[in-house]
Amino acid sequence: MRALASLAVCLLLFCSPAWAQFGGNPEQQDHSQLPHEVLLSATVEVSQVIPQKSPDVTKVPQQERELFARLLTHKTSVAFNDLPLHNALKQLSEQAGIAIRIDEIALAESALSSSEKISLELENVSLYSVLKWLLRESELTFFIDVESIVVTTPAEAEIHLKTYFYAIPELIGNPAYYDEVIEAITSVIEPDSWEELGGPGSIAPFRNGLMISSSHEIHALVDQLFAGFCHFQTLPGTPYPTASYSVSLFPQRQREILRQLRTTEAKLAPTPHTWQAVLQQLRQQVAGPILVDEFALEVNNVRLPESVSPFPPEPSSLARTLDIITTDNDLAWFVAGDLIVITCEEEWRFRQTIELYPVRDLAWKGIAITNPQFQARLNPATKYPFPTAASSSPQDATFEFPDFDSVVELLTTTVDPESWEELGGPGSIYAFTSQADCLVISQHRFIHEQIQSALEQVRERQQPVDIDNLLAEVRKHEAEVITRTHNVQRYSEEKPLFSREDLQLIAEQLKKQIEPESWDGKQTYILPLNDAIVIRNRRDVQRVVSDNLVKLGVIRSQNYGVGFGCGAGPRNNQLIPQINDSSAQPTPASPQVKTLGGGGVF
Numbered sequence: 022m023r024a025l026a027s028l029a030v031c032l033l034l035f036c037s038p039a040w041a042q043f044g045g046n047p048e049q050q051d052h053s054q055l056p057h058e059v060l061l062s063a064t065v066e067v068s069q070v071i072p073q074k075s076p077d078v079t080k081v082p083q084q085e086r087e088l089f090a091r092l093l094t095h096k097t098s099v100a101f102n103d104l105p106l107h108n109a110l111k112q113l114s115e116q117a118g119i120a121i122r123i124d125e126i127a128l129a130e131s132a133l134s135s136s137e138k139i140s141l142e143l144e145n146v147s148l149y150s151v152l153k154w155l156l157r158e159s160e161l162t163f164f165i166d167v168e169s170i171v172v173t174t175p176a177e178a179e180i181h182l183k184t185y186f187y188a189i190p191e192l193i194g195n196p197a198y199y200d201e202v203i204e205a206i207t208s209v210i211e212p213d214s215w216e217e218l219g220g221p222g223s224i225a226p227f228r229n230g231l232m233i234s235s236s237h238e239i240h241a242l243v244d245q246l247f248a249g250f251c252h253f254q255t256l257p258g259t260p261y262p263t264a265s266y267s268v269s270l271f272p273q274r275q276r277e278i279l280r281q282l283r284t285t286e287a288k289l290a291p292t293p294h295t296w297q298a299v300l301q302q303l304r305q306q307v308a309g310p311i312l313v314d315e316f317a318l319e320v321n322n323v324r325l326p327e328s329v330s331p332f333p334p335e336p337s338s339l340a341r342t343l344d345i346i347t348t349d350n351d352l353a354w355f356v357a358g359d360l361i362v363i364t365c366e367e368e369w370r371f372r373q374t375i376e377l378y379p380v381r382d383l384a385w386k387g388i389a390i391t392n393p394q395f396q397a398r399l400n401p402a403t404k405y406p407f408p409t410a411a412s413s414s415p416q417d418a419t420f421e422f423p424d425f426d427s428v429v430e431l432l433t434t435t436v437d438p439e440s441w442e443e444l445g446g447p448g449s450i451y452a453f454t455s456q457a458d459c460l461v462i463s464q465h466r467f468i469h470e471q472i473q474s475a476l477e478q479v480r481e482r483q484q485p486v487d488i489d490n491l492l493a494e495v496r497k498h499e500a501e502v503i504t505r506t507h508n509v510q511r512y513s514e515e516k517p518l519f520s521r522e523d524l525q526l527i528a529e530q531l532k533k534q535i536e537p538e539s540w541d542g543k544q545t546y547i548l549p550l551n552d553a554i555v556i557r558n559r560r561d562v563q564r565v566v567s568d569n570l571v572k573l574g575v576i577r578s579q580n581y582g583v584g585f586g587c588g589a590g591p592r593n594n595q596l597i598p599q600i601n602d603s604s605a606q607p608t609p610a611s612p613q614v615k616t617l618g619g620g621g622v623f
Contacts, residue, residue, distance in 0.1 A: 082185065085165045088119070089237040092149040092170075093270055099151055100142045106159055107135040110172060113155070117148050121163075124173035131174045133159065143310050146359050149270065158316045165237060178236070179221040185240060188230040192250055192455055199226035201455060205250075206233075208451040209375050209463040210242045210268075241270055242375070246461070249377040253457040258389035261382050263480065265473065266459075268375035271358035274309075275374075278356050279466070281308040282340035287333065289342070299329045299346060300363075307339055307361060314364035323365040326350045355466060370447055373463045378476065381458035384423035387485030425452035428460065431479070436471045440464065502545065504557040507567065507576045517552040519575055524549030531569060536562050 095117055101109045107123060114121040123135045141155050152163055156172060163172045164181045171181075192202050203224050207215045214220040214235065222235040233243060249266040256262055269275050289302050304311050318324065331349065333342040343354045343361075353369035355362055364372075381389070429450055433441045440446040448464040462472065510518045519527075528547040532540045539545055539562055547566070548555040554575065556566055571578040 081167055082183065084168060085183065085237070086185075086240075088165050088168060088170075089149075089241070091119070092152070093147050093241075095148040096145055097148050097151055098144040098146075099155075101155070102140050102142075103138045104140070105136045106139050106155075109139055109141075109155060110135075113148075113151065119148070120169035122169055122171055124171055124177060127173045127177040128161070131176070133161065133174065135172075143312065143360065146310060147271070150357070150359055154312060157314075182221055182234045183237060183240060184232060184234040186227075186230055186232045187243070187247065189247055190229040191254065192247065192457075193226075193229065193231075194455060197226065197229070198455070199231065201453060202231065205451050205453045205461050206243060206246065208449050209461050210246065211239055212449070214239060238270065242268055245269065245272065246375075246377075250453060250455075250457040250459070253377065253379050253381075253459045254455075256379060256381070258381075261379070263379055263382070263476070265379075265469075266377040268377065268461075269358060274359045275356050278307070278309045278359070278361065279340075282343070282356075282361075283338055285339050286336045287339045287342040289333065294329045294332055296326050296329055296346075303339065303342065309356075309360050311361045311363065312357075314362050314368060317364045317368035321365045321367045323351055325352075369465075373447055373465055374469065375461065375463050376469050376472075377453075378460040378462060378472065379458065380425070380428050380460055380476070381423075383428050383476070383479060383483070384425045384452075384458055386422070386424070387483065388488060388491065423454065423458065425454065425460075428452075432460075432462075432472055432475060436475055437468055440468055499561045500559055502557065502559055503563065504555065505563055505567070506553050506555045507570060508553050509575055510577055511552070521549050521551055524554050524575070527570075527573065527575060528554070531566055535565050535569070 097113070097116060099109075099113065099116075101112075110121050110123065125135065128135060137159050139155060139158055141151070143151055143154070152170070156162055160175070161172055162175050162178050163170050164178045165171070165183075166181070189202065193199055203226070206224065207217060211220075211222075212218055215222045215224070222233075222239065224234075225232045233240065235243075245268040249268060252266060266272075267276055285306065287303070287306065289299060300311065300313075313325070329346050331345060333345045337345070343363075346352075347354050347363060351366055352363060353366050354364070355369055355372045355374075357372070362372075429452060433443065433450060437446075438444055441448045441450065448462070448468060450463075451461045453459055453461055462469070464472070509524065512518055528549050532547060536558075539558055540547070545558045545562075546556075548557075554570070556563055558566070567576070570576045
């Protein structure tokens, strides 16, 4: 085996394109490029395998996604008063022109009945919202089966998860780095629904994407999340848009309702102050229907007050008025897509919304760098090690760029600290870096408002980095002489892949072709050992040497996917934030069904 390794060294150095790095004029060599092919045999032919696709196989999944999109866009109104559930569903099916069937077997196994009386009154809302709130009191849910809706129990619905593949090369990079995307999904989109926390949902990476098994609702949120990441990857550097991006089933409608509630003054009659009278007046003024969550109130033994106290002062916005009349009565409110829900505090606790916050200007301290190699020099060692992770020597980071940790700590320390999961709260935050440079945050509405205010205050007073001084510091850093020890790849624990003599031969060739004047044998050197190779030289020389050792198969490469994505801002320029209305949402209000390759947008 050792003889074969020696032969491999000779073949690599003298019979493959890798030899081109060690021959000819050194000034003409480009050591930053990987060899595109290796000559294995003069008779070997390499060609692509083109699969014969079967569109009919994916026809059903596409039909199901289209039907779910229809549930989100189809508007309807209902007024059910003490009506058996099966009759209400029959009326809804005829009204919407969509088949709805009841899984009577699953209901019977859970001691539930479709004859239970229900009441629901909603006007001009999506068919999805009607179904969700109609089934809530019966503790039922639904899933889509081909071209029909199946009403069943939550346990049975978990058996009918939908599996879709998302091709997202712009998010996972090349080489692929899946962990960041997967962590972003499972951290903020229904964390309890994923297998890591005992849920039914699962995610598996493959080549240029992810295979995800989950409900249609979660798939729609994943679609939105990916669309937001790609949107942030293409943001310009000057001006740099700072508006947050909503991830929900109804992002546009939800923002419209919230904007109207915040900006419109409530007009309430001085008397009477009964709860029902005030609620009726608010219903006539808000942009969406108001639903009282009777089921949650009953389960948590909370009763609506007879009268409103304290009464909201004038002037008060609609949002402020809702805050006042709910908070002092153990109640709360939230926007559930296309309607407003008044519920108890216990239920409200689990009703967070997801927002993406672009923070490239803050994390990169006001500079824009599109050169991947330069980005790698600035990336913090704690998150993005030098590509040759086998190294036991100091890391290659120059400064703490990008510094997402400081932005995260700023928010979790100062914006209602007890609301974050680290201190037992429901809120979660995750930094997604792959050229999107954003924070993914799941929190309550009023926490999001505080976050938006905090980030804007920082932007108004931030001190951008002096680019000339930064570049001078980088040059100084690159010229520093350091020592690195790289572990050589091995056949087994006892036997390295290359002998010491092999390493000595490689070392001599490297010193001849890579900055030959920089090696003096005392202060700068390459020292082969039995199972490692020690290199001492400037950082920039170290980088080229390490890249070539990786190409030759001497050491292993571990790339963390830094610097990949759809795009970025101007090269080596300052990021100028665009201070604007944070409610701007580039996502269309209506769902757009796309192919399974990238998922639809809801």
